[in-house]
Amino acid sequence: MRLLKSMLMYSLLFSASMIAQDYFSEDVSQPELKDGFLEDRSGNLSFEQIEILDYLTDKGYDPDQLHFDGGEVVYEGDMRLSVVALNLEMKLEKCQGDILKQRKHDNLVTDVENLKVKFDWDVPSRWREATETAINAFNSLEGSSVHFSVVTTEQDITIKFDHLWTTNAALGELPLGGSPGSRVRINRFVEGGFNSNQRVYIMAHELGHTIGMRHTDSQDGVHVEGTEATDDYSVFNTKVGSWNGFSSGDVIALSSMYPQD
Numbered sequence: 001m002r003l004l005k006s007m008l009m010y011s012l013l014f015s016a017s018m019i020a021q022d023y024f025s026e027d028v029s030q031p032e033l034k035d036g037f038l039e040d041r042s043g044n045l046s047f048e049q050i051e052i053l054d055y056l057t058d059k060g061y062d063p064d065q066l067h068f069d070g071g072e073v074v075y076e077g078d079m080r081l082s083v084v085a086l087n088l089e090m091k092l093e094k095c096q097g098d099i100l101k102q103r104k105h106d107n108l109v110t111d112v113e114n115l116k117v118k119f120d121w122d123v124p125s126r127w128r129e130a131t132e133t134a135i136n137a138f139n140s141l142e143g144s145s146v147h148f149s150v151v152t153t154e155q156d157i158t159i160k161f162d163h164l165w166t167t168n169a170a171l172g173e174l175p176l177g178g179s180p181g182s183r184v185r186i187n188r189f190v191e192g193g194f195n196s197n198q199r200v201y202i203m204a205h206e207l208g209h210t211i212g213m214r215h216t217d218s219q220d221g222v223h224v225e226g227t228e229a230t231d232d233y234s235v236f237n238t239k240v241g242s243w244n245g246f247s248s249g250d251v252i253a254l255s256s257m258y259p260q261d
């Protein structure tokens with residue numbers, strides 16, 4: 001039950017507008033999403049959608065940051081929840097009554113010591129290289145047991161080169177049922193706008209999502225003890241930065257979430 005309680009979530013990253021230096025600090029995705037939500041609210045939400053909105057609001061999600069997009073709920077401009085997975089979770093909770101309410105939501109990966117990453121055939125070498133640099137950074141983190149390796153078969157996580165109909169650079173899945181998020185999708189439409197340092201930042205960020213890292217500059221998720229409330233150098237901020245390694249806060253978070261034995 002505990003496994004099934006985890007939600008299938010995706011996290012999106014970075015608006016294409018941020019490619020242009022002038023707009024770097026401007027998050028254009030936020031107002032778009034709010035408008036979308038208001039439109040949904042004033043229009044005709046299906047019964048299923050209303051149930052989902054109420055359910056997530058009860059869970060502490062900010063209803064102003066929720067918006068439907070096809071089979072997914074977009075949250076905070078940057079994270080996605082599958083409607084199918086949400087419906088399953090809601091059904092389970094109905095069956096379980098109050099029992100599940102006493103449990104802490106568990107979003108982490110059970111075993112991070114050998115996370116196998118595979119590239120789809122069409123992922124360009126510039127993104128493979130960026131991913132490998134990010135992987136090396138994770139693998140050399142002090143005090144953390146997180147270890148990724150690149151494989152060609154039996155992968156846990158697949159890196160895809162997709163047509164994403166969003167302005168975001170990439171999308172990483174969050175863990176589900178103790179397993180890492182199974183996909184990181186790079187958006188072919190906008191990926192050309194990022195330089196090599198930004199590509200590493202993006203891949204480190206997205207791989208972090210696959211093991212349950214949430215956004216440092218967000219109120220969403222559980223604050224990791226021992227880290228500052230804000231951290232401009234964090235790789236897990238929502239805006240694309242230039243890769244300069246993990247911040248000290250990132251290291252504290254990763255080593256406390258996944259300590260070395």
Ligand SMILES: [Zn+2]
Nearest residue numbers: 011012013078
């Ligand atoms: Zn993100």
